[in-house]
Amino acid sequence: MPVEIKNILNTIKTKWGTLAPGQRMGLMISGVVAALIAGGIIMWAATPDYKPLFSNVSESDGAKIMKKLDEDKVSYKLDKATGAILVPENALMKERMKVAGSGMAIGGGVGFELFDKVNFGMSEEERRINYQRALQTELERTIDNIPGIEKSRVHLSIPEEKVFDDEQLQAKASVYLKLKAGFEIKKDQILGIQNLVASSVERLSPDGVALVSTDGKILTEGSSRDDAEISDRKLQLTQHVEDYYRTKIQSFLDNILGVNSSTVRVTASLQFNKIERAKESYNPASKQAPLIRNEDSSNDSLAQLNTGVVTTNVQAPAVPPVMHQKKTVSYELNKESERTTVTPGDVKNITVAVVLNGKYDAKYIADLKQSIAAAAGININNGDVIDIQAMEFKQSISKEETTKMEGLAQRDFYISLVKDYLPALALIIIGIIFAVNLGKGARSMSQAAYAPEDHGGNGSGRKLKPEEVLKMAKEDPKEAAKIIKSWIS
Helix, strand or coil, rough: CCCHHHHHHHHHHHHHCCCHHHHHHHHHHHHHHHHCCCHHHHHHHHCCCCEECCCCCHHHHHHHHHHHHHHHCCCCCCEEECCCCEEHHHHHHHHHHHHHHHCCCCCCCCCCHHHCCCCCCCCCCHHHHHHHHHHHHHHHHHHHHHEEEEEEEEECCCCCCCCCHCCCCCCCEEEEEECCCCCCHHHHHHHHHHHHHHHHHCCCCHHHEEECCCCCCCCCCCCCCHHHHHHHHHHHHHHHHHHCCCCHHHHHHHHHHHCEEEEEEEEEEEEECCCCEEEEEECCCCCCCCCEEEEEEEEEEEEEECCCCCCCCCCCCCCEEEEEEEEEEEECCEEEEEEECCCCCCEEEEEEEEEECCCCCCCHHHHHHHHHHHHHCHHHHHHHEEEEEEEEECCCHHHHHHHHHHCCCCCCCCHHHHHHHHHHHHHHHHHHHHHHHHHHHHHHHHHHHHCCCCCCCCCCCCCCHHHHHHHHHHCCCHHHHHHHHHHHC
């Protein structure tokens, strides 16, 4: 052993012997606490951060994955709540690639990795069956990644190809879904799964995909084009129109009366039926001259015959010929045609209810009604209604309740601070105690090295032993207390 280290150990041993029992005990406790803290910090820093390698795996798949991890000598943990297998973060991607490259069937079936190896002796029927199996497994893996779905099974019914299209049967599919506890699947998720499966299979429509839950309930019953979906769309469109008018009127009133000085509610009535109107009108009493379509006319003349006696001395009078005239005129009819189409979603009428905070006279309310109608584009003469009432608003929360809620919020804030920072605060306090005890121990060792031999102050010039202090306590208790206090300090 080097001489320097040996001298340091002898010095520490000598000073340790000069310490009182209480001082030794304090130093030992502080050293143990410091060692525990340091060990905890080292263990925390050395512990790897575990990340999910695979989530929501079955027992058979989990056994395969754990066997692979044991072969690779990789530590892992099991999360009982989610069924996930956790591995250190630094080995996550490496192990995931190894499991994927090993050809291990995860998910209870074999996907398209079934075709990684070429089998020249496979018949066309076997190839078709294997393709259907692989497609079912791939769909199951995709559906299992949807949030809220714990497990799924897909069954496809793909008919054989026919020569003629009119003889070709349509494909069908059924999907079994096992949902996570407390999860309720939504309608848009059902439609998404239907379209996912239908888009992956040839000649399969979304209506041909049936979804069934664990309790045997048909999830796709009336989910594609049912009345409920149409009603939801009507309700959404109505709410959109109502929100549009309410926001428009509310912002208008806030600029005039101030914020929180009024409240607005709007009810809209929409036309959802597609209506076509055809109108024809005739106006024979038009001031304009009617248009002539065509005109036909014919003239016939016939000279009159004189059957009387003709004399040579008297000239017969000139007789005009007989005229026969015929004229046919066709006019255009005065006709007006009108064709109107009412688009679904048009607003039939709007009802607006406005409540003002305070008291206002009738003239102000009437003027405000006209301003609201002009600002929002509401036609009162066309059946729209605007009702305005003035009344005092009631405070929903009193000042006492507000103060109480603020106090509770402040208390919760302090409690959260204590919960978040209590471990760090405990470590700081322990460190301070250790530093104080360490300082006291060093000071005591320094005092013991340079203090005079007489600790009792009685001038004897020698160290007192515990037996002598006990004897002194019977004779002079105050002096004995000073000696014990000097040992401790």
